[in-house]
Amino acid sequence: xxxxxxxxxxxxxxxxxxxxxxxxxxxxxxxxxxxxxxxxxxxxxxxxxxxxxxxxxxxxxxxxxxxxx
Amino acid sequence: xxxxxxxxxxxxxxxxxxxxxxxxxxxxxxxxxxxxxxxxxxxxxxxxxxxxxxxxxxxxxxxxxxxxxxxxxxxxxxxxxxxxxxxxxxxxxxxxxxxxxxxxxxxxxxxxxxxxxxxxxxxxxxxxxxxxxxxxxxxxxxxxxxxxxxxxxxxxxxxxxxxxxxxxxxxxxxxxxxxxxxxxxxxxxxxxxxxxxxxxxxxx
Numbered sequence: 001x002x003x004x005x006x007x008x009x010x011x012x013x014x015x016x017x018x019x020x021x022x023x024x025x026x027x028x029x030x031x032x033x034x035x036x037x038x039x040x041x042x043x044x045x046x047x048x049x050x051x052x053x054x055x056x057x058x059x060x061x062x063x064x065x066x067x068x069x
Numbered sequence: 070x071x072x073x074x075x076x077x078x079x080x081x082x083x084x085x086x087x088x089x090x091x092x093x094x095x096x097x098x099x100x101x102x103x104x105x106x107x108x109x110x111x112x113x114x115x116x117x118x119x120x121x122x123x124x125x126x127x128x129x130x131x132x133x134x135x136x137x138x139x140x141x142x143x144x145x146x147x148x149x150x151x152x153x154x155x156x157x158x159x160x161x162x163x164x165x166x167x168x169x170x171x172x173x174x175x176x177x178x179x180x181x182x183x184x185x186x187x188x189x190x191x192x193x194x195x196x197x198x199x200x201x202x203x204x205x206x207x208x209x210x211x212x213x214x215x216x217x218x219x220x221x222x223x224x225x226x227x228x229x230x231x232x233x234x235x236x237x238x239x240x241x242x243x244x245x246x247x248x249x250x251x252x253x254x255x256x257x258x259x260x261x262x263x264x265x266x267x268x269x270x271x272x273x
Contacts, residue, residue, distance in 0.1 A: 003070075027177050032220035036178065039144040039165045046142065 071095050078152050079202040089152035091211045097140040100147050103156045104134040111189040114196050126194035127230040131186060136161055150207045158204035160185040162212055164219050167226055171242055171258050174224055180216035182227035205236060210271060213264040223264025228254040240267050
């Protein structure tokens with residue numbers, strides 16, 4: 001992997017609990033979860049910026065549009 | 070930024086292992102250059118197959134240049150294996166969006182191999198005398214390394230064309246036809262333990 005750079009991340013208690021829960025569920029470190037989130041956000045943001053829409057599909061094949069900022 | 074790591078391929082004409090390099094993180098522009106390098110020999114080989122009345126391989130239409138825009142995003146990475154000054158194989162992986170389906174890793178992230186292919190002159194279905202063997206093995210090993218670097222413990226998954234399924238069945242769990250896949254391909258998943266076994270017992 002390419003050279004790493006370090007930053008400090010300040011989170012609220014609730015945000016830290018959410019991060020720790022994701023780490024537990026995914027068997028990932030906090031750094032790995034943040035890295036995943038950044039990659040997903042970058043991809044989704046670029047697709048939305050180019051006019052795409054983001055949907056979730058439930059088990060009945062019903063689609064609900066997700067508004068992302 | 071591309072990082073380089075040593076690996077080996079089997080050179081068929083000399084019947085011996087030769088030194089090669091894994092190029093991890095090649096750029097969009099480099100991928101397009103590789104496509105340009107491969108394309109004349111791919112087209113020539115397809116013409117020869119047609120002249121001989123033989124079928125084309127299932128991946129004959131793959132166009133790496135068309136996939137290059139994926140590399141604008143952090144979620145995708147391209148890995149190449151280079152030997153004797155030319156790229157002998159390519160792999161594109163996705164680091165987001167795939168969760169394990171096997172019971173031992175349900176819901177845990179897996180590295181998903183979007184595409185993996187040997188250079189046209191190394192494909193047994195395309196040419197009569199492939200130049201190098203072991204390209205797929207070297208690339209799967211590098212996928213395991215990327216998975217480990219991402220914190221995925223070597224977990225890897227892919228959908229396989231029928232022609233490649235016997236290869237993956239030797240090293241991964243075959244979860245059968247994936248009805249949700251657009252081409253209804255078989256889905257394969259490698260656990261962390263299988264990844265360790267693969268790396269320790271690498272055939273080349």
